[in-house]
Amino acid sequence: xxxxxxxxxAALARxxxxxxxxxxxxxxxxxxxxxxxxMRAVEALKYRPNIAARSLAGSRSFLIGLFCEHPSxxxxxxxxxxxxxxxxxxxxxxxxxxxWGDKTTFRQQLETLLTAVKMDGVILLPPVCDxxxxxxxxxxxxxxxxxxxxxxxxxxxPYVYMDDRKAAFDMTAHLVRLGHKKIGFIKGRAGHASSSxxxxxxxxxxxxxxxxxxxxxxxxxxxxxxxxxxxxEQMLRQxxxxxxxxxxxxDMAFGVMAVAQRLKLKVPEELSVVGFDDAPIAQVVWPQLTxxxxxxxxxxxxxxxxxxxxxxxxxxxxxxxxxxxxxVRGSAGIPPRT
Amino acid sequence: xxxxxxxxxAALARxxxxxxxxxxxxxxxxxxxxxxxxMRAVEALKYRPNIAARSLAGSRSFLIGLFCEHPSxxxxxxxxxxxxxxxxxxxxxxxxxxxWGDKTTFRQQLETLLTAVKMDGVILLPPVCDxxxxxxxxxxxxxxxxxxxxxxxxxxxPYVYMDDRKAAFDMTAHLVRLGHKKIGFIKGRAGHASSSxxxxxxxxxxxxxxxxxxxxxxxxxxxxxxxxxxxxEQMLRQxxxxxxxxxxxxDMAFGVMAVAQRLKLKVPEELSVVGFDDAPIAQVVWPQLTxxxxxxxxxxxxxxxxxxxxxxxxxxxxxxxxxxxxxVRGSAGIPPRT
DNA sequence: TTGTAAGCGTTATCAA
DNA sequence: TTGATAACGCTTACAA
Numbered sequence: 121x122x123x124x125x126x127x128x129x130a131a132l133a134r135x136x137x138x139x140x141x142x143x144x145x146x147x148x149x150x151x152x153x154x155x156x157x158x159m160r161a162v163e164a165l166k167y168r169p170n171i172a173a174r175s176l177a178g179s180r181s182f183l184i185g186l187f188c189e190h191p192s193x194x195x196x197x198x199x200x201x202x203x204x205x206x207x208x209x210x211x212x213x214x215x216x217x218x219x220w221g222d223k224t225t226f227r228q229q230l231e232t233l234l235t236a237v238k239m240d241g242v243i244l245l246p247p248v249c250d251x252x253x254x255x256x257x258x259x260x261x262x263x264x265x266x267x268x269x270x271x272x273x274x275x276x277x278p279y280v281y282m283d284d285r286k287a288a289f290d291m292t293a294h295l296v297r298l299g300h301k302k303i304g305f306i307k308g309r310a311g312h313a314s315s316s317x318x319x320x321x322x323x324x325x326x327x328x329x330x331x332x333x334x335x336x337x338x339x340x341x342x343x344x345x346x347x348x349x350x351x352x353e354q355m356l357r358q359x360x361x362x363x364x365x366x367x368x369x370x371d372m373a374f375g376v377m378a379v380a381q382r383l384k385l386k387v388p389e390e391l392s393v394v395g396f397d398d399a400p401i402a403q404v405v406w407p408q409l410t411x412x413x414x415x416x417x418x419x420x421x422x423x424x425x426x427x428x429x430x431x432x433x434x435x436x437x438x439x440x441x442x443x444x445x446x447x448v449r450g451s452a453g454i455p456p457r458t
Numbered sequence: 459x460x461x462x463x464x465x466x467x468a469a470l471a472r473x474x475x476x477x478x479x480x481x482x483x484x485x486x487x488x489x490x491x492x493x494x495x496x497m498r499a500v501e502a503l504k505y506r507p508n509i510a511a512r513s514l515a516g517s518r519s520f521l522i523g524l525f526c527e528h529p530s531x532x533x534x535x536x537x538x539x540x541x542x543x544x545x546x547x548x549x550x551x552x553x554x555x556x557x558w559g560d561k562t563t564f565r566q567q568l569e570t571l572l573t574a575v576k577m578d579g580v581i582l583l584p585p586v587c588d589x590x591x592x593x594x595x596x597x598x599x600x601x602x603x604x605x606x607x608x609x610x611x612x613x614x615x616p617y618v619y620m621d622d623r624k625a626a627f628d629m630t631a632h633l634v635r636l637g638h639k640k641i642g643f644i645k646g647r648a649g650h651a652s653s654s655x656x657x658x659x660x661x662x663x664x665x666x667x668x669x670x671x672x673x674x675x676x677x678x679x680x681x682x683x684x685x686x687x688x689x690x691e692q693m694l695r696q697x698x699x700x701x702x703x704x705x706x707x708x709d710m711a712f713g714v715m716a717v718a719q720r721l722k723l724k725v726p727e728e729l730s731v732v733g734f735d736d737a738p739i740a741q742v743v744w745p746q747l748t749x750x751x752x753x754x755x756x757x758x759x760x761x762x763x764x765x766x767x768x769x770x771x772x773x774x775x776x777x778x779x780x781x782x783x784x785x786v787r788g789s790a791g792i793p794p795r796t
Numbered sequence: 797t798t799g800t801a802a803g804c805g806t807t808a809t810c811a812a
Numbered sequence: 813t814t815g816a817t818a819a820c821g822c823t824t825a826c827a828a
Contacts, residue, residue, distance in 0.1 A: 123573040125805055136815040141807060149813055168573040172519065173805035175510035176820045180807095182574075191538040200529040204556045208567075213575060216554050218542045229546075235461040235506040236520075237551060345742065378744060400530075401739050404683070406716060463821055474799045479823065487797055511821035514804045518823095 124165040133161035144169055171213070175238055184427055185233075185242040186216045187254070194400050195416045199245055199268060202420030210428045215239065223253050230257050241265060241427030243420065249279070264430060266423035269414065271313030278426060280419040280440045284314050287412045287444045288321025288366075289328075291394055294410075294446060295364045296329045300392065300455045304337040304362035306351040306372050312343075318368045318396060337362050341372050348375025356383055356391070363455035364392035370399040370411055377405060377451070388453035398447055407450030415442045462503040471499035482507055509551070513576055522765055523571075523580040524554045525592070532738050533754045537583055537606060540758030548766045553577065561591050568595050579603060579765030581758065587617070602768060604761035607752065609651030616764055618757040618778045622652050625750045625782045626659025626704075627666075629732055632748075632784060633702045634667045638730065638793045642675040642700035644689040644710050650681075656706045656734060675700050679710050686713025694721055694729070701793035702730035708737040708749055715743060715789070726791035736785055745788030753780045 126144075130137040135154060142150050143158040161167070175181035186203055188196050203214055215237065219229055234257070241264040248254055249267035255276050258265045267279035295303055305322050308315030319338075326333050336358065339351035348367055352375060355361055367373035373395030377387055385391045387407055395402065398413035419442055426440075464482075468475040473492060480488050481496040499505070513519035524541055526534050541552055553575065557567055572595070579602040586592055587605035593614050596603045605617035633641050643660050646653030657676075664671050674696065677689035686705055690713060693700055705711035711733030715725055723729045725745055733740065736751035757780055764778075 127805080137806085138808090138815055139813090142814090145807085151813065154813085166569070166573070168570055170514070170573075170805055171575045172510045172513035173820090174807075176508070176514055176822085177805075177807040178820085181510065191535040191542070192532070194530070197529040197535065200554065201556070204529070204554070208556075211574070214554050216538065216542070216552055218539070218546075231504065232506055235504070235508075236549070237509045374742060401742055404712065404739055465821080475822080476799055476824095477797090480798090483823085489797065492798085508821055511804090512823075514806085515821075515823040516804085 123170075124167050126167070126169070128165055129158065129161045129167045132165065133157045181238045181240050182212045183215050183237065183239045184212050184424060185239045186214050186245070187219050187242060187248050188216070188245040189218065189220045189248050191216070191218065195414065196245060198416035199243070199420040202417035203243055203424045206421045206424035206428070212240070212424070212428060219248055219254070226251070226253055227257060230254065234258075234261055234263060239263060241430075243268060243423045243427070244270075246270070264427055266426045268416070268419050268423055274439060278438055278440075280422045280426075280442060282414055282419075282442050282444045284317035285321040285324070287396070287446070288318040288368075289325045290321075290446055291366060291396070291412055292322050292325030293329070294448070295366065295392060295394065295452060296325065296331070298364075298392065298452060298454050300362075300364040301331055302334075302337070302360075302362040302364070302455075303331065304339070304355045304365040306339050306341040306348055306365065306367040306376070308368035308372075309342040310340070315368060322366060334360075341368060343369050343371060345371045345375040345378070348372025349379050350375075352376040352379035356380070356385065362391075364394070364452065367393070367395050370395035370397040370402050370409060373409055373411070373451075374401065374405060377409075388451055390456050392452035392455070394452050398445075402447075402449070405451075410449045410452040411447050413445040413447050415444060418442050461508075462505050464505070464507070466503055467496065467499045467505045470503065471496045519576045519578050520550045521553050521575065521577045522550050522762060523577045524552050524583070525557050525580060525586045526554070526583040527556065527558045527586050529554070529556065533752065534583060536754035537581070537758040540755035541581055541762045544759045544762035544766070550578070550762070550766060557586055557592070564589070564591055565595065568592065572596075572599055572601060577601060579768075581606060581761045581765070582608075584608070602765055604764045606754070606757050606761055612777060616776055616778075618760045618764075618780060620752055620757075620780050620782045622655035623659040623662070625734070625784070626656040626706075627663045628659075628784055629704060629734070629750055630660050630663030631667070632786070633704065633730060633732065633790060634663065634669070636702075636730065636790060636792050638700075638702040639669055640672075640675070640698075640700040640702070640793075641669070642677070642693045642703040644677050644679040644686055644703065644705040644714070646706035646710075647680040648678070653706060660704060672698075679706060681707050681709060683709045683713040683716075686710025687717050688713075690714040690717035694718070694723065700729075702732070702790065705731070705733050708733035708735045708740050708747060711747055711749070711789075712739065712743060715747075726789055728794050730790035730793070732790050736783075740785075740787070743789075748787045748790040749785050751783040751785050753782060756780050 126137045126140050129140045140158050143155050171182050244267045249270040269281050270279050307319050339354050341347040341351050365376050373393050376393045380387050380391050395409050395411040398411045402409040402411050464475045464478050467478045478496050481493050509520050582605045587608040607619050608617050645657050677692050679685040679689050703714050711731050714731045718725050718729050733747050733749040736749045740747035740749050
C-alpha cells in the first residue's frame with residue numbers, strides 16, 4: 121500500500137526508470153508500444169511521481185506560490201479557486217503565503233521563502249503585486265511571476281487585468297441609458313490607480329453623452345463605507361441633487377444606500393445607486409446592488425496557465441486583458457419624473 | 459547569489475555537513491562552540507535548508523495541508539490566517555487544496571494528492587472534516603490530521619472546537635438579562651450537528667431562567683436568509699409575538715431584520731435580533747448584529763501547532779476546546795414596554 | 797561529540 | 813529510441 125516509486129513501475133513494465141520518467145513527462149522519442157506498457161504499469165500501481173524528488177532532481181517543482189497580503193478579501197478566495205482549479209488539472213499545487221511589512225521585513229520574508237522552497241512560478245495578488253521590492257527580488261532570482269490586476273509598473277512583467285476605465289465608462293453609460301441626466305460620482309482613495317481610472321471612465325462617458333459635470337456631484341471618497349456616507353450626505357442634502365450615484369466601489373455604495381434610507385429616499389425609485397467590485401454583500405443588501413464584477417477567478421486561471429505553460433515566444437504580451445461583467449441588479453432604475 | 463547548500467555552510471564553518479544538519483534541526487549533542495561557528499556561517503551565507511531535499515531524505519516535509527471544500531466562506535480565510543501565522547514561525551508552509559465530490563472522485567483526488575506530496579500533517583476544515591472517507595484515507599496512510607470544528611465522529615482523531623451549546627446558552631442568557639421574557643428561536647438546518655447543539659443551548663437557558671417555551675416561537679430554518687425571513691414572518695405576524703429572536707446563524711438573522719423592517723418594527727427598540735457566526739456582513743448591516751464569534755483563527759493556530767509539535771503523550775486529549783466570543787452590538791436591547 | 801557513507805525518488809547526462 | 817549512472821541537497825545509520 122505504501123506508495124510505489126519509479127523503480128517499481130520500471131520493474132513491472134520491464135523498462136528502465138528513464139523510460140518511465142520520459143513517459144511521465146510526456147517527452148518525445150518513446151515508442152507508443154513502450155509508452156503503453158509503462159502506462160499500464162502506472163495504472164496498476166497507481167503510481168504518482170513524488171513531488172519532492174522531482175523538485176530536487178529536476179527543474180520543475182510543481183509548486184506555484186500565491187502571495188497575498190491578507191487572505192480575507194473575497195478576491196483572494198476567488199483567485200484561490202481559479203488557481204487551484206487550473207493547478208489541479210496540471211498536477212501542480214498551490215503554496216499560499218502571506219507577505220507584508222516594511223521593505224526590510226518583506227525582503228527577508230520573501231528571500232527566506234524563495235531559498236527554502238523552489239517554486240515554478242508565483243501569482244501576485246494586490247496589493248503585493250504593486251510592490252517594487254517583490255518584483256525586484258523575483259526578477260533577481262529569475263522566479264517567473266504573473267501579477268493579478270496590478271495598478272502600476274506595467275512594463276515590469278506579465279500580468280492579467282481588466283479595464284477599469286472601460287468598466288466605469290460602461291456603468292455610467294448604463295445609467296445614461298436608463299434616462300439619468302444628473303449623475304453623481306464618488307471617487308476612490310487618492311493614490312490608488314483604480315481610483316483615477318474609474319473616475320476617468322465616468323467623465324469620458326458623461327462627455328460622450330453630452331451631460332454636464334457639476335463639481336458638487338463629484339465627491340471624494342476612500343473606498344470605505346463611511347466615506348460613501350459622507351459623500352452621499354453632501355450630494356443628497358442639496359437642492360439640486362443627482363438622480364443616480366455611481367460609487368467607485370461597493371462599500372461606498374452601501375454607504376450611499378444607508379444615507380438614502382435615512383433620508384427616506386427610495387432606491388431605486390427616487391435614487392439609483394451603483395457600485396464597483398461585486399462584493400459578496402452586494403447580493404444581500406436590498407435592493408441588490410448593480411455593480412461591476414472583476415473576473416478574478418478567470419484572472420487566476422490565466423495567471424496559473426501562464427506559469428504552467430510559459431509562453432516561449434518573444435512576442436508574448438505583457439498584459440492579458442480579461443472582460444469585466446456589468447451586473448445589473450435592482451439598485452438602479454429609471455430616474456424619477458420631476 | 460544562487461542559494462547555498464549545506465556543503466557551502468559546512469565548508470565555511472569547517473565542519474561536516476552532519477554537524478550543520480544537527481544545528482539546523484536543533485539537535486542535542488553539539489558543542490556550543492560548534493553551534494555558534496555553524497550559525498555564523500549560516501548567517502553569512504543566508505543559508506536556508508531546501509525543503510524538497512529535506513522532504514526527500516527525512517521524515518519531515520515542512521508542508522502542512524489545508525483542505526477545504528470551497529475557499530469562499532470567511533472562516534476559510536480566518537483559518538488560513540491562523541495556520542499561516544503559526545507555520546511561518548516554525549518554517550512550515552501551507553499547501554491549500556480543494557477537495558469535494560462523491561466518494562469515488564474524492565477518494566481519487568485525495569489519494570493522488572497524498573502520494574504525490576508528503577505532508578507532515580493536514581488541517582481539515584468543515585465540511586471536509588466530517589467526511590468518513592477523508593478520515594479513513596488519512597488514517598490508513600498514517601497522515602496526521604487535526605479537524606476544525608467537526609460535527610461528528612468525535613472519537614476518530616484530534617480536533618479543535620468550540621462549545622456551540624454553551625454559546626447558544628450564553629446568548630439566550632444575554633437576552634434574558636436584557637429583560638426579554640418572550641424569546642423566539644430559529645433552528646438551523648436539520649441534520650447539522652450545530653443545529654441541535656444551538657437549539658439545545660437555547661432551551662436549557664430558557665429552562666434555567668424559568669421561561670416558557672411556546673411552540674410557535676420556535677421555527678424551523680435551514681441557515682439561509684430566506685428561511686430566516688419565513689420563520690420571522692411566522693413569529694411576527696401573530697398577536698402574541700416574541701420581543702427577541704435568536705437565529706441560529708447570521709444569515710437567518712439578516713432575514714429576520716429584513717422582515718422586521720418590512721413590518722415597520724424597529725430593531726432593537728421593538729424587536730431584538732441576534733445571530734450566530736459573526737459573518738463579515740454582521741458589522742455592515744444597521745443596526746450591527748449581536749452575535750457569536752467562532753475563534754476560527756485560534757483554532758487553526760492550535761491545529762497547526764498540534765501538527766508541528768505532535769503531542770507524544772498517550773493522554774493527549776482528542777478535542778481541544780476554545781472559547782467563543784459573545785459580541786454585543788446594536789441589534790439587541792431591552793424589550794419594549796407593553 | 798563529530799564525521800563518513802548510504803540512501804531518499806526523481807531528472808539529467810551521455811553512451812549504446 | 814533506450815538505458816546505466818551520476819547528480820540534486822538533505823537526513824539517517826553507524827562508525828569513530
